[in-house]
Amino acid sequence: MAHNVTLLPGDGIGPEVASAMRLCVEHTGVKINWDVQEVGEVLIAKTGQPLSEGVIESIRHNKTAIKGPITTPIGKGFRSVNVQLRQALDLFACARPCHYYEGTKTPVKNVNLMIFRENTEDLYAGIEFELGTPECDKLRDSINATSARKIKSDAAISIKPISVSASKRIMRFACDWAAKNGRKRVTIIHKANIMKFTDGLFLKSCTEVGEEYKDRGLTVDNVIVDAMCMQLVQWPHLFDTLVLPNLYGDIVSDLCAGLVGGLGIAPGANYGDGIALFEPVHGSAPKYAGQNKVNPTACILSGVLMLKHLKEDAAAEKLENAVKAILREGKEVTYDLKENRNDPSIVGTMQMAEAICRKM
Ligand code: NAD
Numbered sequence: 018m019a020h021n022v023t024l025l026p027g028d029g030i031g032p033e034v035a036s037a038m039r040l041c042v043e044h045t046g047v048k049i050n051w052d053v054q055e056v057g058e059v060l061i062a063k064t065g066q067p068l069s070e071g072v073i074e075s076i077r078h079n080k081t082a083i084k085g086p087i088t089t090p091i092g093k094g095f096r097s098v099n100v101q102l103r104q105a106l107d108l109f110a111c112a113r114p115c116h117y118y119e120g121t122k123t124p125v126k127n128v129n130l131m132i133f134r135e136n137t138e139d140l141y142a143g144i145e146f147e148l149g150t151p152e153c154d155k156l157r158d159s160i161n162a163t164s165a166r167k168i169k170s171d172a173a174i175s176i177k178p179i180s181v182s183a184s185k186r187i188m189r190f191a192c193d194w195a196a197k198n199g200r201k202r203v204t205i206i207h208k209a210n211i212m213k214f215t216d217g218l219f220l221k222s223c224t225e226v227g228e229e230y231k232d233r234g235l236t237v238d239n240v241i242v243d244a245m246c247m248q249l250v251q252w253p254h255l256f257d258t259l260v261l262p263n264l265y266g267d268i269v270s271d272l273c274a275g276l277v278g279g280l281g282i283a284p285g286a287n288y289g290d291g292i293a294l295f296e297p298v299h300g301s302a303p304k305y306a307g308q309n310k311v312n313p314t315a316c317i318l319s320g321v322l323m324l325k326h327l328k329e330d331a332a333a334e335k336l337e338n339a340v341k342a343i344l345r346e347g348k349e350v351t352y353d354l355k356e357n358r359n360d361p362s363i364v365g366t367m368q369m370a371e372a373i374c375r376k377m
Pocket of ligand 1: 085
């Protein structure tokens with residue numbers, strides 16, 4: 018039976034890595050009806066908007082989607098399409114495996130971390146007030162009237178909501194995954210010493226859920242986010258499964274991507290209730306767009322996660338093993354995986370994908 022999957026190629030390097038992923042996934046023999054939908058700059062050029070209701074409907078209908086990265090203009094213009102998709106589809110759990118593959122250039126070896134980032138709230142919720150607007154003035158005046166701490170008149174304001182329900186939901190998702198996958202330790206990351214009410218609530222809610230999993234062989238502990246960054250760099254092997262609020266999850270997962278060979282390697286998945294959207298951790302790297310240059314591995318490994326989700330475990334294993342073989346050999350790989358960036362044996366995005374197909 019063929020699976021129906023929404024494919025969002027994205028923009029920048031997105032269409033290139035998405036084509037590479039599609040080639041490899043199809044080469045496993047699994048039949049997929051791809052429902053290709055335009056988003057980002059490609060759609061802006063046609064309609065003036067980076068996201069359409071049709072895209073969201075397609076994902077709701079197919080229940081499984083995979084995407085390339087999408088550009089978000091900094092400080093102006095449109096809200097992030099990624100954030101809009103996560104919120105519209107309530108994709109509350111972002112899972113980012115950080116797994117060492119032999120042959121990659123890494124500061125340490127054999128890291129095997131799983132990161133769960135809460136995807137719907139925190140400073141990422143998009144509740145922002147621009148300096149000089151009546152809304153910002155009103156909010157500032159209201160806060161200044163009730164808070165001992167005062168906000169300056171030349172400040173913009175972003176709001177950080179953290180709820181019991183969303184914190185418990187991500188923790189339960191992470192603990193279920195850890196228990197099912199034979200993991201032993203779940204670490205809650207926070208800054209509750211400073212943000213006592215928001216991060217404090219995240220820590221309390223997650224700790225309560227963690228109690229329910231003690232008899233399922235899980236040890237639950239917590240570490241403050243800044244200390245965690247240092248410990249991850251020095252002793253990443255001490256850690257196993259991490260659970261973070263949205264913003265720390267975004268930052269710490271890039272740090273962990275660096276531990277396993279960089280953004281070109283790191284895959285990701287966003288899960289909601291019955292819906293899953295897979296994507297590489299990296300962005301649209303506009304300076305490399307259209308050059309057939311960047312590493313397709315992160316998007317291809319996102320395809321591996323998608324195949325597992327579709328219960329095509331044999332195909333997922335076959336594709337992952339082919340990726341492993343190509344990385345281990347280190348011959349037909351993109352520039353970022355070579356010691357010397359002028360190495361004449363460097364291959365392009367599509368050529369690396371074709372080499373992976375030949376290994377299956
Ligand atoms: P980026 O991840 O696009 O690129 C940063 C650098 O990482 C690149 O210049 C390149 O050196 C390297 N890199 C990234 N992907 C690579 C790959 N596949 N192979 C080899 N090297 C790779 O981050 P950025 O420059 O901060 O962001 C560019 C745009 O992407 C922004 O608009 C940002 O908002 C957006 N973005 C989108 C997503 C998403 O769609 N999920 C995620 C992150 C950033």
